[in-house]
Amino acid sequence: MNIPMFIKNKSIYKKLLFSFTITITILIIIMSSFLYNFYAKSSYKKMDDFNSKILSQISYSATYMDNLAKNYCGAIFLDNGVIPLLYRDTIDYYSMGNSLRTLEKQTVANTYINSIYIYNNSLNLYMSTQTNGFYSTEDFYDQEANTLLNSIKEKNIKLIPIPRKIPVSELTSGIYDYHYVYSYLIYNTPTKSSTLDGAIMLNINADYLTETIVSLESQTHDYDSDIFVINEDGIIVNHSSPEMFLEDASDKKYIKKILDSKKDTGVFTETIDNKKYVVTYVSSDMLKWKFVSLTPYRFVVSTIEEVKWTTLIFCLIVLLLGLIFSIIMSRSIYSPINILINNIEKKTKLNKNNDIANEVKFLNTVFNQIMSKTKELERKNKHNIKSQKNKLLKDLTTSEFNYSDKLLNRLKELNINLDFNKPLFPVLLKIDNYTDFMEQYNAQDRTLYKFAIINIIDETIPKDYNFEVIDMENNYICILLNISTSPIMEDELYAKIEKVALNMQNNIKTYLNISLTATLGYLIDKPNLIPTVLNDTKLLSMYRILYGHGSIITPVILNDINTDDFAFPSNQEKMLLDSLKLCNLEKAKKAYLKIMSVISNYSYNNIMTCIMYMVFTIYTNVNNDKKSNAIKLTTAFEEFLNKIGTFESLDEINEVFFKLFEEIINTLNKSQSSNNRTESIVKNVITIIEDSFSDKTLCLNIIADSLSMSSVYLGKLFKEAVGKSIAEYILDTRMNNVKNLLDTTNLSTKVILEKSGFEQSNYFYTLFKKYYGVTLSNYRLMVCENQLNTADKN
Secondary structure: OOEEEEOOOOHHHHHHHHHHHHHHHHHHHHHHHHHHHHHHHHHHHHHHHHHHHHHHHHHHHHHHHHHHHHHHHHHHHOOOOOHHHHHOOOOOHHHHHHHHHHHHHHHHHOOOEEEEEEEEOOOOEEEEOOOOEEEEOOOOOOHHHHHHHHOOOOOOOEOOOEEEEEEOOOOOOOOOOEEEEEEEEEEOOOOOOOOOOEEEEEEEEOHHHHHHHHHHHHHHOOOOOEEEEEEOOOEEEEEOOHHHOOOEOOOOHHHHHHHHOOOOEEEEEEEEOOEEEEEEEEEEOOOOEEEEEEEEHHHHHHHHHHHHHHHHHHHHHHHHHHHHHHHHHHHHHHHHHHHHHHHHHHHOOEEEEEEEOOHHHHHHHHHHHHHHHHHHHHHHHHHHHHHHHHHHHHHHHHOOOOOOHHHHHHHHHOOOOOOOOOOEEEEEEEEOOHHHHHHHOOHHHHHHHHHHHHHHHHHHOOOOOOEEEEEOOOOEEEEEEEOOOOOOOHHHHHHHHHHHHHHHHHHHHHHHOOOEEEEEOOOEOOHHHHHHHHHHHHHHHOOHHHHOOOOEEOHHHHHHOOOOOOOOOHHHHHHHHHHHHOOOHHHHHHHHHHHHHHHOOOOHHHHHHHHHHHHHHHHHHHHOOOOOOOOOOHHHHHHHHHHHHHOOOHHHHHHHHHHHHHHHHHHHHHHOOHHHHHHHHHHHHHHHHHHHOOOOOOOHHHHHHHOOOOHHHHHHHHHHHHOOOHHHHHHHHHHHHHHHHHHHOOOOHHHHHHHHOOOOOHHHHHHHHHHHOOOHHHHHHHHHHHHHHHHHHO
């Protein structure tokens, strides 16, 4: 064995080091990326939760403020001290002033209230707790309030927070400043035909909510963060910067996105004034307001950046440690490989012309060569043992032997399981369609298929049987089974083995698509009877021709065979020959099938003998037809005879016979027409009659036999062609010969009758008178007179 030379470049070591390094690097990158992304998402979510919590608190404060305002509005609207201010129709400044001052004291106690306006429509008068003054509609310092009251009929604004700027009264500090409030109106809703009687306007300080926003905004620790409130129109209704109050922000992209969103809460990133922000919003369904938080994106990622650099440094440290680990592990794993290669180089003869630079290829080549040699040795040894085993078993089944110690030892060596001291039972398997099997597969493939069949048989036969499978010549496979010595009925034995044979047939058909015919032989009591019984089993297997492919043949079928003296159906034979000569294929097939139905009841030897007889009879009669231009069908018959030994069923024989009939008829059709064939047969009959009419035994049957035709069919054919029967034609020929001899010779009557095929009897004399109208004696006198008259004239 030539082992390739190995070049020590340690490519395996390099690959191990490279693999470990790449693996560790990829794992670190994946792990660090995962941790970084996880922390980034966690930070982002934490920030979002924090902003949402702040906005929710602001929303809660706004809702709480709204509930206080609405409750307070309802209380003062029903206050007995306030009702006269709303609806009285005369002015009493004293009592009205007392009621207004009482109301003003209540507002002072509630710091979130900026002021209260009371409007009396009857007096066209405004009263304000901010100044404790009375104003006509035209002189009232907050004209926007007048505008709101005038719009009551157009839209419902009762108890809805209306963000406004209200001026500070001139009486206090001049009109130069504004207060930011949410105004709540409460009134009896007027009808379309009626007017407003009176109304109360409660002004809530917007600073109440602004202080909450500023307080919560300070928790963000970022001066660029911004929190504000917008209404459903995109108007800023509260902001930490007073100058932003009532600014229209609806045209901003992120505000549009918030207003268009159908979600109550949300978060997204947006670039605002060239800076990236995280926008968080929360909605209040009661107020129809949106609470918005703007957080600079850099604030979100600032902690993430710290984590990123920390993670990067950590990864570099781990990577460095991983490289050290890779080097150590690579050396540790490569060490035994290097030792193995050195041992192979030292202990084997190397072929220096086949250099391989890779350790794996080197070891693989060495291993493959070793395994190849090992398998070759195992295969040769196994094949040799199997061949010897099969040869020994084959010899034991084909020739007599002595069961000696030497043979016993040989059986043990070859691991043959049979015990020849116990009864044996043969099962013979024949491959169906063997001719096709031979044509389809070459010798090697056929051997492999037989090997596969034997393996399936080994797996199918129950393990409680001792058996051996023998590959016989050609298409035979023999199975010898040890049968238990305990008493068993013959029918029961055949039933059990027939079941096993059926399983074998089914499995082989399923897995190999090969059909087998099984023949169950006879019980063998003595080892020296094996060849004889096996030969009888082979003869029994020939009855596949009757039972067909895939059948199971047992000795029971012999009970159905007709053992009487065989008589070939000659009538059907003549009908067959007549039909062929007249080119009637259907009648020929019908006659042939009747013959086969008779002979199929007899033994296999009788069947094959009859088939051979039919072939030669047809050949002789068709090929010896003198009037058919010496038709030669030798080739067709030779082909038939070559195939006759390969027939496996009657169907195959029938098919070949039918093809032969077609070939004969086609050949006859080419040589002559139907009329010519009939004329030829008639001429043959006439020739026979003219040549043999002196034979007293000449008749229709003798002529039919000489032509190998049916007497009935020949008689019918002749009469249709000539107009008279063969018997009439023979009689006419004989009578004409008698008359001719009487006219031309002086022979005695006895001699003339013998030459014409007649017996000298009264029947002849009666027949003569019937034919010619005179007796034989008178006819002779007439002939003599004619002869004398002729002589006298001459």
